[in-house]
Amino acid sequence: METGISNSKRLYRVAQRLMPGGVNSPVRSYTAVGGTPRFISKAKGAYVYDEDGHKYIDYMASWGPLILGHAQTDVVKAVKKATERGTSYGAPCEYEIELSNLIVKSVPSVEMVRMTNSGTEATMSAIRLARAYTGRDMIVKFEGCYHGHADYLLVKAGSGATTFGTPSSPGVPKGFTQSTLLARFNDICSVERLFRRYKNKIACVIIEPIAANMGVIPPEKDFLKSLRQITKRNGSLLVFDEVITGFRLGIGGAQKKYGVLPDITCLGKIIGGGLPVGAYGGKRNIMGLIAPVGPVYQAGTLSGNPLAMAAGIATIKKLREKGVYKKLDSKAGLLVDGIKEILKKQNIKATINSRGSMFTIFFTDLEVIDYSSALKSDTKIYSRFFNKLLDAGIMFPPSQFEAVFVSLAHTEKDIAKTLNVFSNAVKSI
Numbered sequence: 476m477e478t479g480i481s482n483s484k485r486l487y488r489v490a491q492r493l494m495p496g497g498v499n500s501p502v503r504s505y506t507a508v509g510g511t512p513r514f515i516s517k518a519k520g521a522y523v524y525d526e527d528g529h530k531y532i533d534y535m536a537s538w539g540p541l542i543l544g545h546a547q548t549d550v551v552k553a554v555k556k557a558t559e560r561g562t563s564y565g566a567p568c569e570y571e572i573e574l575s576n577l578i579v580k581s582v583p584s585v586e587m588v589r590m591t592n593s594g595t596e597a598t599m600s601a602i603r604l605a606r607a608y609t610g611r612d613m614i615v616k617f618e619g620c621y622h623g624h625a626d627y628l629l630v631k632a633g634s635g636a637t638t639f640g641t642p643s644s645p646g647v648p649k650g651f652t653q654s655t656l657l658a659r660f661n662d663i664c665s666v667e668r669l670f671r672r673y674k675n676k677i678a679c680v681i682i683e684p685i686a687a688n689m690g691v692i693p694p695e696k697d698f699l700k701s702l703r704q705i706t707k708r709n710g711s712l713l714v715f716d717e718v719i720t721g722f723r724l725g726i727g728g729a730q731k732k733y734g735v736l737p738d739i740t741c742l743g744k745i746i747g748g749g750l751p752v753g754a755y756g757g758k759r760n761i762m763g764l765i766a767p768v769g770p771v772y773q774a775g776t777l778s779g780n781p782l783a784m785a786a787g788i789a790t791i792k793k794l795r796e797k798g799v800y801k802k803l804d805s806k807a808g809l810l811v812d813g814i815k816e817i818l819k820k821q822n823i824k825a826t827i828n829s830r831g832s833m834f835t836i837f838f839t840d841l842e843v844i845d846y847s848s849a850l851k852s853d854t855k856i857y858s859r860f861f862n863k864l865l866d867a868g869i870m871f872p873p874s875q876f877e878a879v880f881v882s883l884a885h886t887e888k889d890i891a892k893t894l895n896v897f898s899n900a901v902k903s904i
């Protein structure tokens with residue numbers, strides 16, 4: 476056996492022989508930032524531990540779900556209890572009612588909900604539903620917004636706003652993306668142009684109300700309101716993909732925060748408390764089209780799985796306690812303010828976009844308001860910076876175009892330590 480090689484490196488080599496890139500989701504492989512992905516052996520609270528015994532303060536939160544931190548006591552208890560009663564029934568159970576009820580109570584536009592196993596399934600099904608409801612085929616998505624990996628949603632961002640989408644992955648037939656139109660985030664004119672050109676043909680507009688998959692990019696004033704008006708005027712549905720923003724920005728998600736109600740909402744991540752879940756919901760008359768009540772087929776062997784439901788219920792119950800989001804956001808504020816101060820002192824060109832407990836540092840002095848301005852960020856600096864933080868025990872997402880997540884498990888001490896490491900890291904980037 477080779478000596479002096481880390482366990483993560485050794486495991487990564489084995490994994491690469493068994494799984495493409497050694498991973499089950501591409502961004503985990505550190506392709507964007509270089510280096511060896513850390514193999515995680517356990518996680519608790521704000522920390523993850525790798526197979527070499529290193530401890531990291533974690534700001535990935537499994538890409539968003541773990542808003543309470545890892546292995547949170549209530550969640551673990553709930554899942555244990557559920558497990559003892561059987562891991563899956565393929566028949567209805569009361570857990571499904573409880574989680575659906577919590578979602579309906581929390582998210583203003585949702586009257587009925589259907590559970591899935593992932594966010595990808597939720598957006599896919601929401602679009603099928605919107606197409607069925609309107610009897611139209613075309614959809615509008617925004618450059619740089621990610622809605623999972625369904626064929627027709629994998630459209631090359633950066634194509635002109637008025638051209639037909641071209642697939643951004645081989646294996647997606649051209650015909651599959653021909654009904655996907657691209658608009659520019661925060662550019663209402665790009666949306667209006669599409670509606671003029673494809674009058675009465677657009678089934679829905681799907682958007683992350685705060686974009687968080689090209690880094691965090693909030694909507695400009697009235698952007699979402701205008702989208703609401705345009706879609707209504709044209710008989711199209713507005714679909715909010717709140718897979719990240721749902722229960723992250725507050726109990727009611729982005730729709731509550733901005734006072735704009737979509738027709739269909741997609742959820743995921745946090746509502747599964749770290750287990751695989753997605754959901755889509757909306758008004759009764761729209762949801763009534765879904766089988767078995769209506770003709771729109773959508774199903775799942777493990778949908779509404781009792782373990783996932785139990786984890787989601789425990790998570791949302793905790794989040795509904797008084798003052799939780801205030802506490803969370805003030806912790807994130809502490810971190811963001813600290814980072815801003817350090818960057819300014821070191822004279823580093825950077826723009827920080829933040830909302831609630833999520834943020835992104837872009838290494839550019841330009842404002843970042845859409846995909847093309849996000850691409851102006853110097854990703855080489857991000858990579859160096861990421862690796863310096865990682866070596867010093869701070870785990871940021873291994874790509875520039877992701878959100879950094881603060882959880883309720885982070886203590887002020889964790890944040891102070893993070894700022895200290897950050898301050899040293901930026902001195903030499």
Ligand SMILES: *Cc1c(COP(=O)(O)O)cnc(C)c1O
Pocket residue numbers: 592593594595596598621622623624683688716717718719743744752753
């Ligand atoms: C993560 C994500 C998805 C996809 O969810 P999966 O559970 O990974 O399939 C969809 N939309 C948004 C906004 C996401 O962040």
